[in-house]
Amino acid sequence: MVIQMKKIRAVLAWFMVLTLLWSVLPASALAAEGDISPDWLRSYYKNVADTYRNDDLPTVDRQGQVYTVDSQGYIYCITPERTLKWKADLGQAGAYYALGGVGPVIDGQGICYMASGDGRVYAINSAGQVLWTAAMEGQETVAPGTSPALSAAGDTLYVVSDRSLYALNTADGSRAWMASISRGLNTPVVSPKDGVIYVAGTSALNAVKPDGTRLWVKVLNDLPDIEGRGDYPIYVGKTNERNSPEKRMAVDEEGSVYFISLNNTKSALGKVLTQNRLWAFSSEGAVKWYRDIDTVVSSPAYYQGTVYYRTARNEVYALGSARGDLKWSYQAPETMPVATHVDFRSAPAIGPDGTLYVPVYDKIYAFADEGGSARLKWKSQPAQGDIYLSAVAGPGPQGELYALVGGGSFLARFTDPEFTPVPWRLETEAPQCLLFPGGSYQIPVYLLDTYDRRLSLSSLSWTSSDPAVVGAEEGLLKAKGAGEATVTVRHQDNDPENNRLQAEIQVRVVPAESGFSLSLTPAQPVVLTGQSLPLQAQILSSEGEVVQGESIEWKSSSPLAAIDSQGLVTAGQQEGTVLINARVAAHPQLQATLNLEVKAYQVTPVDRSGIERAIALTAGYVNANSRRGEALSDWDVFGLNACGPEWLSAADRDGYLSQLTVKVNESGVGSQLTDYARVSLGVLSAGGDPYDFVGENLLQKIMDYPSLSQGINAGIWALIALDGAGAIVPSQAKNNREALIQHILDHRVQEGWSYSGGLPEVDMTGMALYALAPYRDMPAVKAAGEEAIGWLSENQLSDGKFGSWGSVNCESAAQAIMGITAWGIDPQGPAFTKSKGNAVTALLSYQMASGVFKHVDTIDAYMATPQAVEALAAIADFMDNGRSDIYYKITAVPPAPEEITSLEITPAGAEIPVGRTIQLKATNQAGQTVGQDEAGASLVTWSVLGDSGLVGITEEGLLTGLQPGTVDILGQLKSNPNIKAQAQVNVVGRRIEYTSPTAPEEPLIGVSGKELATQVSNLSGKTLSVLVHIVLYQKDQAEDAAAGSQVKSIVRQSYLEKTLAPGEVYSLSGGFVWPGDDKEYEGKVMIWSGWEGKPLCEPIIISR
Structure with a gap:
């Protein structure tokens, strides 16, 4: 929900004046009457109006940290305490509606994955270090405003450009596959049922198998018996308006997918539209149901059989996922101006207990879904005056909620006062257990919440299928007699349909007879003086099974090293050999010994x-x-x-x-x-x-x-x-x-x-x-x-x-x-x-x-x-x-001169365009340049073999291309002409010509709001693979510099790899616009023969 543009400009001006005040003022000082106050409010931008990104959708990780992006191309990681943990430059500075991804995904190891407008995908670890990058195909970049998606196992990352779906291996960024879909793609979602990836094009929904093959495609216009089916393209793609219509989809446990489309007959794509449709498709691609919505609407969210969305009329709706029937709706009393779709990209946030968090103008509303009705748990106070919230993300592990204020100009944190952890799964390290009669073993069981945090085990119950074999009480297994039994551990909230909160342990109790041995590791331990080393003892069966639940007694034969009841050896300060003995307390016939070496550490200096x-x-x-x-x-x-x-x-x-x-x-x-x-x-x-x-x-x-x-x-x-x-x-x-x-x-x-x-x-x-x-x-x-x-x-x-x-x-x-x-x-x-x-x-x-x-x-x-x-x-x-002086009074000292026995010409096989001059040099057998004598005369005679009309060469070896063709150059040592070298030079005609622009007044470059671009044609007569480097400089007048002195700084730059067919005209764009302010700028376009950097034409320079 947004304010009108006139109000936006006034508010942004006020933001810039008060930015410093807000950055230091505690949020509690801003609070009015209400349920909960913001914990803090922060801006980390230099200039609010220039750098926030309207379409940002923050991501919250398992530690409660939030990730957000700005229009200058940076991604930020902010801790729950409000501090900046790290930021990284993704190279996607520019208008949000035209360039760059948002909303990274975070895996279980805390690695952040983000697709960028620079055509690359980034993997960044929890310290902010880039682990790898992966390039998209050709000139493709991430579809604007989209996010990646992870497979259920976390080993595959799915990313979209505006025409392709990529699958990357998260281990190293290598490409598993790429599927061409259609122009204008939205953020993919992955079905938990079978790993199928759903991604929507402009008017079609695609289902792609995990191996990259197409499962099905449903074009909305081709659906039978659907009223108005052709009028509903999906919210995707880049527009020419300051609007980013991409919206997120939701998927349920059975693979049904829910998404929004708009009625294209009402207005042009990207405008404020009031006719929209919420669709539900089954995993087989059949239409389950649809619902028409006559106002601006958010992305949908799904939780346990219910689909949620919010509207620009401050309404929150809950629909049954099976038939789309209305379960309940809530009308908030807030008032607001007209909204646009960019402010309704985010879906309602849902907590692990099903709490629904919805931004309603300048507040967060928290609802409990009680089946046929909604209970308002609490609502927040405004984060900052009468300024709207565009997205809410979270909650984190302590109930942290993060809201974008004013379309992203500020970030606010709230905390859900009723947040409680929700048990999510039950795990055990020992699904099978072998015991001796009389043995006791505390089975390792972990109850984890949705953030992988361990919870109390007090709500677990334990049962044994045969108490005569083994008893189980609060996780302690007590072996009683030989036999087999199943021990079941179950949480009180376990759902029998998935048994996610239940685990079973298969227990065997066997007599401690022959066939068992005691094994000690490491077998030949060495410990340094003053250091400690843990030893381990295992009772093994003849099949290598480990017997649990027995106590081990340890003994050291020497005061050189002590050992405690847990097998931890601590060495003294003297070297020597110590005999270590271990035995099973209840079965002393099972014992073993080893020799432990105590050694002093020797650091040998490098000579x-x-x-x-x-x-x-x-x-x-x-x-x-x-x-x-x-x-x-x-x-x-x-x-x-x-x-x-x-x-x-x-x-x-x-x-x-x-x-x-x-x-x-x-x-x-x-x-x-x-x-x-x-x-x-x-x-x-x-x-x-x-x-x-x-x-x-x-x-x-x-x-x-x-x-x-x-x-x-x-x-x-x-x-x-x-x-x-x-x-x-x-x-x-x-x-x-x-x-x-x-x-x-x-x-x-x-x-x-x-x-x-x-x-x-x-x-x-x-x-x-x-x-x-x-x-x-x-x-x-x-x-x-x-x-x-x-x-x-x-x-x-x-x-x-x-x-x-x-x-x-x-x-x-x-x-x-x-x-x-x-x-x-x-x-x-x-x-x-x-x-x-x-x-x-x-x-x-x-x-x-x-x-x-x-x-x-x-x-x-x-x-x-x-x-x-x-x-x-x-x-x-x-x-x-005795001291290093490598940085002081540096001199370049070449090796001592040698007698010249051979010559070599560099560069060998040179290729130069007509009109260009290069320096040829001759080197001796040691790689030294053969230059001039004491009188300044060249030691080498240069001449042209063949057509001298193709090149000109001076006594100093300056070679100029005159006409296209191939010619040989001869270099001879003046003092001994028999010592000589020959090199071939290829003179080429003009290969690249730029046709426009030559001045900033021309329409493609230098005009405020227009892309920095130029047009070139390939004159070489053959296909050229080129690297284009496009740079925008700002010429800043330094305050304390001498009059007229300028510092030229790079504002934006991009690299394009392009194939130019002969005779064709190409438009080359950097993907960013010429600024609209009154500062001095210079644009430069350089075209090279690939990454080796041979220029194919003079730099194209435009100043304004």
Whole structure:
């Protein structure tokens, strides 16, 4: 239910003024008269009017946490205490009615699954880390406003685009199958009866088997004997209006499905419609019943034989699911303006006990269904004045209910005061049990509620089919005589139709005669001094069955280790061998012994040769990737250069600088201060000049950068980059060394540093330490550094590892090592050697046989591996010099020159368009560039073999394409022409032409509210598979920057993979619109030959 647009604008303006007030004011201060008050109210957006998403449908997990999305493409996880646990960028910023999914599903392990408008499906763990992503086919993206669905077993995820249904394996995101359905799909639902997936198209309902084959399709227009059947397309699909008509379906235990359609004859799709129909289809695809509804209506909900929905007239209806007969209705007294369908997407929420939670304008109504009538249990006070609620989600395990206020501008939490857990299932770990006469065994039985929480067992009853064999009282089995019996445990509310709250245990009681033995595990136990180790004893039959219910007596032969009655061994401080004996108390003939070894843990430091081997292994891995065509990153180049000149060839240095030049020319250095710092370090390491790289003075940019608001890492890396270059920094520079040092010191958090405040983090503390290390003689720096080093030691784990951001990982170990070695602290010394390892052994435990490093459990070539290379270089530097200086006064030192015995031309097999110029280089047998002599003359003679009209080449090897064709280039060593190399060059004609737009006034681009798009045609004469990169930049005038200075930041970007047929014209769209404000923007469209990044045309740039 919504307010009219005029009122919306006034309310949103009021929201923005009072956002800060609402974020700190307790909800109780807002309460008026009513039953229950909101527990809290929060907004986590910077600008309410710009970022909330009208069609959001929150999800509540088993811990009571709520998941919600915004129009900037983020998903948020909010705890019941109101705090932000994590957020993740799904890359789906844009208008809600045109782009992106909502309402993730959460599995039993707390993994969140979400489909995005960027064409990918995300799996995110409970810490907010992305476990995997899976791409949809071609340019397909999630159907706007839809959610995924899980199979009953949780092993398959179902996701819809606007034309396809996908089945993904939840373990790794791999595709099980894909089914083409029809345009405009809604959120799928899964039948609990047989796992069939229901999904609706614009005018048809589809039933798909779990293997992806179609079971049946029912087109509403083709249904016989249904009045007005052709007038009722289903609420699905993208519209051109600011309206998202997708609605959810419901399914019952027998596989019947319930859904809403609208009367298309009344108005255009997406308008406010007052004629709608609720359908019920059986699992066989037959129409069970339908009901016409003459007002805006919500999605339906189902619970135990009843279908519920609400209307824009503040009515709540309950219908019998079998025939659609009216069981009861309730008319709420609230008044409201006209509603639209987007505010009625959500179905009523239903609690585990059947409580119905319905948003009625600005309140939540809670009903108990009493068969023929409804009892109002309570209603809430308004969450925020006279502002409507668009959806209610929950309840959580403590009765938490979450409501979207004002279409999603705020999130409010309520708590159901009458919420009680509902027993859901009964489980036992021992469905079969073997006992000796006289034995007693407490059977492990668990009564679980709908949130998988264990409940009290006081409501359970126990019976034995033969009390002469075994008795059962409150779960304690007492074996009396030989024989067999069935013990039944049952909850008082068990339903005999499903027996979900009943379990049976098959019990056998046998004499303790021959054929039984006592088995001890582990068979050859080793325990470290001062540590404990549990031993286990099992009585086994000759068939391997385990006898329960007997007590074991344990005994140790030596004071070197003690053992308690439960078999827990605790070792003393001396090494030795201990004899452990165990026997069955009631049957002492059953006994066993074993030898336990007590050993002291030995942490063996890694020597210099071990570090060199580790460097060689990982440097070899990185270089092998480079030789396969994968470009070296800034951090790869820095790390390899720091490890030693032998690990970064001159060809790799030149190749990196060439690729970086292309990148900077096309898209700039970046929009953040840390981008300039990172690129500066890479350029230095490759032998480039950061004072003048592609016309940019990277270091001056750092000195003059207008703000350090990016975070503490901005100041840290600015200082590192300036010191890496040995830069002379004027005292009047905005970011001079003194200012940066003070900035870092001012942002300490307790004993260390943190990116986001709060508690110190290992990673950021390590970075701050190596940034400050050159200034350790300053008293304030010395005190802060020593305290931080002590904190790192105290927070190191017993195996020598470190953790940050909720996980123990490789990068944290690497950053800690670089931090302490920069201060001359031994990472294998006493302070950083714990009982089971030191910082270096911890780092190397992440290295795989191939040389790549793992992040935690999975390999990570892009973050963990580069940081590990840097840490290895720091360790080697410390071992050689007593301190690591890898970040200070960086120089690129190539290997010593060798006698030239062979030449190779790079790039080999080059392909260039007509009019483009590239640099050809010759390298010697060691991969070094053969450049110029002391007089500046080239050491290589270049010439064209064949048609010289196709290309032109200079003495320096600059090659220009003149006409299409293939030609060979010859390079000869001037001092010995017999040493030569030959390479083929293919000159191609113009392949891509853009026909529009060339200015922002043209209709496809640059116009407020229009999509950022362009038209291109393929002139190559053959089919091209291309990658299109579309970027929207904002040119922000920095407040404290010099006049005319601008910072260009990325607002939105998208990647499209597209196949272009020859001679055809294609429209390429980024899926987002040109903003309507008066700020300066620039659009850029770049077309490449796939992910290897060869440009097929000049960037298309449009400014406004």
